Amino acid sequence: MANLVMDVAQKFNCRRIYTSGAAIAITHHSLNPKVWAVANNGALLSELRSYDNTILMSEVEGRGNQGSITGLNGLLIGVAKRRASTGSV
Numbered sequence: 001m002a003n004l005v006m007d008v009a010q011k012f013n014c015r016r017i018y019t020s021g022a023a024i025a026i027t028h029h030s031l032n033p034k035v036w037a038v039a040n041n042g043a044l045l046s047e048l049r050s051y052d053n054t055i056l057m058s059e060v061e062g063r064g065n066q067g068s069i070t071g072l073n074g075l076l077i078g079v080a081k082r083r084a085s086t087g088s089v
Contacts, residue, residue, distance in 0.1 A: 002075040006083055017080045019073035036060060038069050040081035 009017055027033055037048045038057045048054050057069065069077060 001072060002079040005076060006079050010083075017076055019069070019076050021069065021071070021073045038077065040077045
């Protein structure tokens, strides 16, 4: 499935792939919610850190520079990275 999605992205010359999912988090209408993010490229980390409303998953999970996303969201990020490193996208 992830490869099929990436085939479509390649057909349309996409330069970035974004996925979204849900995470259980404490929230309240009076709080400023945050977006949890993972990048598959070190150059994107500084961009993600520049957004006030973004937290890196690796910081939430206490894993240094290693975050994790499961399911198709995680697979798409991994397949996109692999294809970019081989010049397939």
